Amino acid sequence: MDFDQDTEALEPSANQTRFGRAMRAHWFLDPSIIYLNHGTVGATPKQVLAVQQALREEMEQQPARFLLRELSALSGPSERALPRLREAAQAVARFMGAEGQDLVFVDNATTGVNAVLGSLELQPGDEILITNLAYGAVRNAAAFAAERRGGRLVTLELPFPVSSPADYVNRLAQALTPRTRLAILDHITSETALVLPLAAMAACCRAAGVPVLVDGAHAPGAIPLDIPRLGVDYYTGNLHKWALAPKGCGFLWVAPERQQSLHPPVISWGLGRGFVQEFDWVGTKDPTPFLAAPAALELMQAWGLDAMQAYNHHLAWQAAVWLTARWGFEPPAPRAMLGCMATLPLPASLGNTREDAVRLQYALLYQHRIEAPILCLNGRLWVRISAQVYNTLEDVEALARAIEAWQ
Template identity: 80%
Template structure:
């Protein structure tokens, strides 16, 4: 176990979360887990909102009413804090419920024509693929799926495979920063540079990146970047953001059109109807907690634990790590012994067997007729959890 100052990472960190201590939780990357301190901040905000709901929502939350009693509306104040965390300006960032919502905002704002193409990769998140397919089909455009290698030996393989798929008909490229199933940290800046040279805008799906890896969005060279704060940035569920380059903002609209229409990028997104804004407003408290625990130390601990898991389990099961260490963040996806099966049904059976028979939560995936396990390493995990997973899996070989 290690940490920073008086903070010691490992299972004793579970006291900061409401997670069931009887479960070995190796699945932080799926929907996140919010610390108690952040949940308390969110509850305090809810109670404040309910004491004066109209004032809170209609006069303090956004600048839409023009009658705010606050010098900076609550959402803009929170957006500034998040923007600083990701190296951006608050005026270029809006809140969305999750990265999928951010992706939909960009896709539904495209002016696609027949024969246009949207480029996406085989490693993209399934919901994002569905959204891109839906928008393409409505416009009579094509969704082009580029095959990126996995397992792979180096980043250059991905960049070259992606660059070769760009064509004069490509109107948007959708790229992951960290892939969901395979957990790879993609060479986003290099891939975006290929698009920029061809005049093709890039939408980056950074669902797993904020809090997991250092992030300076403007330096990536993308046009749109959407990320979740409820995963590795410790915010409550339903807290994501969408960053948009200034020159792209005039043509972008939220999926829900409301009272801010025509009043500018932030105005349109800051009010999309009555809803609970406290996940967004709690984000600064979550970022403060990351800093309190030591953000660099957290990232280092989680990365080292994920890579230790990769080395230990692949050696134990007779494989090589499926990607170099530089492409591993806080998660790693590893092949399981072939005797465990090769179908989605077998993957689902094993995942629930691990949960209900061994009290262990980890996603089991099926790719290329092989089962894989994705391990999320958070500061409440330690190497003993990986050993527990290995022993549980080996019960079914």
């Protein structure tokens, strides 16, 4: 299943009928809330949280052994064949078609972005290219890095709604200049929920000699992912969203030829000992979100990873088609550019300011018990729907009724 290709024929199969409301039993989600917001901070299944708690208890039995002799390779010999973090990194890397030695753990995708930007060598007048669809925190980090080194942050305007992914590739090609030192691209955009044609966009940058940093916060677990095949230089993502890991679990993958010049945002005991050792120990912290990540990936495989992704994608597309038709619009993007989220336009009568968006979002939550982000984009209000295996079309119908009650 390739989300860069046309997915019109993708429909849930018979073995996916177990998905839906009954799956909520695997989460601690409040049963009184319709939760259409999995994409914001994720939700960790009970089974994965139990693995994390067991790891915490094991750590507290012998904290020095666990953290200083077993966790990483920095502190000397251990009875383990591999340090705990390296074992976990290998499992996570395999899930994304990569090698463990090219992947390190970070708290979240924003941390990974900051690691790359903090290691970037810029001269006055050099440019960092970012798009208008980028996550706000990433935009801030890029602006800070450019300003402190005398560089420029250049924003590529990508239209939304969008009719063709090829338009994005063409616009990117025109925005690159001889001064572009790094392009920061999303895999799945946060607010607009678009799956970008990342491989084609990366090829465009590579032809111009521009390194690519990918913000893949929403991609792992949500869509099929083979990082090395994308042709990018850096890829950072979250595992605590669609990959079901505990909160505070992200990763940074770096192409081998880029690793020597990269350093973590926190410099610690691993300095000068190589990419992996610099990132594997940045001070005392709880490593159990990273160590529990393989259990989350195993759970997804047990549930049927392809089936989960197909169910979620189909539900997101159903919601997009049904709600836009109900409100007199067209879906804002072709099906191939949606994963398991969809950001959809709301009727103009609901308002057109950020204050209107906040009022509607909190009305949905406190009066209708529905959790879904309301955004103000391009002078109108939008709702972003996340489709996880515990959601159903009935959740979307309840959202529609609640929104229409405010018209």
